[in-house]
Amino acid sequence: MxxxxxxxxxxxxxxxxxxxxxxxxxxxxxxxxxxxxxxxxxxxxxGDAEALPIESVIIKGDRQYTSDAEIQAALQSLMRRSFFSADVNQVQEALEELPWVYQASVRRKWPARLKVFLQEQQPVAHWNGDKWLNEHGQVFEAPHKEGIDQLPQLAGPDAMAKDVLTSYRQIRELLQINGFGLKSLSLNARHAWRAVLDNGVMLELGREDKMARIQRFINVYPVLAKQPNKVARVDLRYDTGLAVGWDDAQQESR
CATH class of the missing domain: 1.20.5 (Single alpha-helices involved in coiled-coils or other helix-helix interfaces)
Known part of the structure; x- marks a missing residue:
């Protein structure tokens, strides 16, 4: 071609x-x-933190145990991001890792703020000495704070915490109706219950029928209170009757 x-x-x-x-x-x-x-x-x-920085964080919710300084420290690294690149889920997780924070919710507020609502733990009891129990029966660890020393002492396996709290409330109500206060309640590894009253009397309740045994104690206590020695311990782990330990004498009655 x-x-x-x-x-x-x-x-x-x-x-x-x-x-x-x-x-x-x-x-x-x-x-x-x-x-x-x-x-x-x-x-x-x-994504430019200098061009679109987070100018402020608005904290809402009642706080007794979590300080501004603790919140600032928890969010310090996350606040170096821009308003749009900041991960609100990471902010939430960082706040919920604070020991006295139960729950946090975070959302963006235009043009350059984060709005945070904090819900703190509400302790209702000491748990196994160095931990706490919240109102939902959940175990949590947090440093001691002033003003909460008068909480009851509860103890038991962590998996049974909610059951222990429920039983404490039931027993406390029955005792209060009859003029007694409940200081502590514990459940051991064999699922046996022990209660200590405000007056120092220890009640051995065993594994079953604890409410009926509490009522048995209430019924017999007026007789025990008339004795010359102070009641220290009452063993209610019998189908009928009870055993009494006294403070000032090595004698028991059954």
Whole structure:
């Protein structure tokens, strides 16, 4: 094929091209490129902590045990991000790791704030000496705070914490109706119950029928209180009757 024939062939092929379609595709590619570049620049801008910093964190909710300093320390590294790149889930997790925080919720507040609602732990009892029990019967660890020394002492396996709290409330109510206060309640590994009253009397309740045994103690206590020696311990782990230990004498009555 001669040179002239080749040129004629290419002119024919070019003439057959749909230039309207080609120009349309070229324009589309240009638009896509422009949008991609804009999206990339916007992404960089939204992630720029200097351009769009978090200006403040608004803390709501009643707080007794969690200080502003503790919150600031927990969020220090997370606040170095921009308003849009900050992960509110990470902020929530960081706050909930504070020992006295029970629950936290976090949301963005335009234009440059985070709004946080904190719910603190509500301790209702000491648990196994160095831990706490909240109102839901959940065990948690937290440093001691002033003003909560008068809580009852509860003890038992952690998996049984909710049951111990429920039993404490039931026993306390029955005792209070009859003029007694409940200082502590414990459940040992063999699932046997022991209670200590505000007056120092220890009640051995065993594994079963603890409410009936408490009532038996209530019924007989007026007689025991008339004795010359102070009651120290009452063993109610009998089907009928009880055993009494006295403070000032090595004698028992049954």
């Amino acid at each position: 001669s040179w002239k024939d080749k040129m004629r062939h290419w002119r024919q092929r070019l003439a057959a091209v749909d230039w309207y379609l080609v120009s349309g595709l070229a324009f589309l590619l240009l638009v896509i490129s422009a949008f991609s570049l804009s999206a990339l620049r916007l992404h960089d801008l939204l």
